[in-house]
Amino acid sequence: xxxxxxxxxxxxxxxxxxxxxxxxxxxxxxxxxxxxxxxxxxxxxxxxxxxxxxxxxxxxxxxxxxxxxxxxxxxxxxxxxxxxxxxxxxxxxxxxxxxxxxxxxxxxxxxxxxxxxxxxxxxxxxxxxxxxxxxxxxxx
Ligand code: ATP
Ligand code: MG
Ligand code: MG
Numbered sequence: 001x002x003x004x005x006x007x008x009x010x011x012x013x014x015x016x017x018x019x020x021x022x023x024x025x026x027x028x029x030x031x032x033x034x035x036x037x038x039x040x041x042x043x044x045x046x047x048x049x050x051x052x053x054x055x056x057x058x059x060x061x062x063x064x065x066x067x068x069x070x071x072x073x074x075x076x077x078x079x080x081x082x083x084x085x086x087x088x089x090x091x092x093x094x095x096x097x098x099x100x101x102x103x104x105x106x107x108x109x110x111x112x113x114x115x116x117x118x119x120x121x122x123x124x125x126x127x128x129x130x131x132x133x134x135x136x137x138x139x140x
Contacts, residue, residue, distance in 0.1 A: 002033045006103040008094050008128070009039050009070055014109025018139040019073060022107040025137075026079055033104070035081040037070045038097060039063065040090040059087055091127030099133045110138045 007022045009015040019037065026033050041059060049055045063085035074081045086093050098106050111122045121129075121138070129136045 001031050002029055002104045003031055004101070004103045004105075005033045005035050006094070006098050006106045007035060007037050008090070008106065008108040008124070009037050009067070010090070010109075010112045010124075011039075011066065012109055012112045014111050014139065018107045018109045018137075019070065021137070021139045023074075023077055023079065025107075027077070032080075035074065035079050036084050036097075036103070037067065037074070037081065038084040038086070038094060039067055039070075040093045041066075041085070041087045042090055043087045060085075091124045091131070094124070094128050095131040098128075103134055105134055106132055106136045108136065108138055110140050 002025075005022055005026060007015075007019050009019060022035060026035060041063060043059065067083045067085055070083065084097065094106065094108075097103070106128060108125055108128065109122070110125055111117075111119065112124060114122060125136075125138055129138070
């Protein structure tokens with residue numbers, strides 16, 4: 001039974017379609033699953049930030065702005081949802097979240113923001129399919 005569904009979003013049209021599919025799926029299910037939209041900012045700290053810059057606050061603000069369009073899509077659906085914004089390696093964070101919080105399904109795009117259109121499957125999807133403990137639905 002699907003109770004908790006995790007949707008990985010990166011701002012791409014593929015991720016938009018993945019979110020749309022997840023919404024349709026949830027609305028068709030009688031188990032009334034909740035949805036978490038997760039976005040991972042793949043930041044790497046290479047140097048000390050300039051003095052007076054609050055890196056955490058800036059990242060939080062960026063995360064809020066980045067995920068705002070997803071709130072706008074989800075609010076009118078009435079689906080119980082939350083937004084999870086983190087920094088780090090996207091595939092690792094998505095899998096750790098899904099595995100530790102016992103999500104029943106991950107929904108994501110086959111590809112994302114990268115322009116390498118000859119690839120059938122992006123590297124984040126590839127890694128998540130390999131390492132997640134739950135089924136993964138990839139949306140073209
Ligand atoms: P690349 O391997 O070069 O990044 P790509 O960008 O085309 O190629 P992926 O990054 O694997 O492909 O994107 C596939 C899907 O993975 C996206 O549609 C999205 O669902 C998810 N995804 C990718 N990056 C992130 C991220 N930073 N945070 C959350 N989900 C992501
Ligand atoms: Mg990508
Ligand atoms: Mg990438």
